[in-house]
């Protein structure tokens with residue numbers, strides 16, 4: 382299969398590219414090398430064409446003889462401030478819309494693309510007595526008082542986390558999350574109108590060799606690694622008991638290849654996760670080999686727990702993570718970072 386891979390110069394795009402080539406596929410890379418992701422002075426890797434999705438005239442000829450598109454290009458991270466809103470909309474919403482329209486012009490009807498668990502907002506919660514409960518944003522007064530867990534709206538008891546299935550309500554809480562959900566909406570509309578075939582892969586917390594260093598757009602694994610390199614203890618917010626699912630970049634690449642190789646129809650979305658949740662305090666411990674400083678501080682946009690169900694991806698894509706966080710995070714302690 383010949384695949385146009387957007388974002389091929391990035392941390393995840395690079396891993397997808399290697400995996401596709403290993404499986405005997407042909408890859409044409411496209412990347413705009415945006416400074417937010419690559420820093421200044423990045424060089425275009427071999428096999429990648431420099432081009433911005435928002436300007437299709439420069440790159441759409443690449444679609445002439447491809448079988449499918451694998452779309453990883455995006456501005457990532459939580460969004461440092463509302464000042465970032467236009468950039469997320471521009472790169473992620475507009476860029477994806479241009480890509481989908483160009484695919485139709487060139488008769489390419491299949492796309493696998495990067496979405497994120499951030500589309501869910503908060504994870505899923507249940508009360509021991511009242512079962513599943515929906516949650517809003519945690520009140521600042523609770524966070525100030527060190528009450529980090531959501532409380533049951535009926536009895537006030539702390540809620541317990543449950544795994545999030547793909548049909549959970551979608552509730553984006555940041556500009557990045559809004560742009561990822563918009564990407565899903567555009568792809569869903571395109572599937573009906575083109576018609577085409579689209580698979581959204583909702584990545585959980587990705588880590589692995591080549592992860593960009595600590596920036597306002599980095600996830601916590603890179604932040605802890607960078608703290609370690611500076612000889613500082615990792616700073617864990619809240620009480621450190623918040624749960625996430627850390628998934629290795631090689632597994633993200635595997636999920637993409639499996640989705641591309643599958644003959645699908647219509648629109649599908651899958652959680653891509655390890656299925657082995659860990660607390661942030663544990664991540665800090667494994668990654669740095671030392672006791673973290675648990676600060677009790679909080680970030681207003683943060684959600685408490687997001688832990689996904691890996692079952693649908695296992696059943697329909699045949700995807701099961703190969704690298705478990707206890708091994709992968711240990712290896713990541715000494716893995717090279719980029720930037």
Ligand code: UD1
Nearest residue numbers: 458459497499585586587598599600601604616617618623
């Ligand atoms: C992260 C990404 C999000 C991505 C998602 C899935 C960022 C900023 N967030 O969301 O874009 O879609 O994974 O891959 O890239 N924390 C600390 N100390 C720190 C920094 C963070 O304790 O120095 C805590 C946070 O309070 C939070 C947890 O670590 O509870 C995870 O933070 P982070 O990795 O930034 O964001 P996610 O919400 O998991």
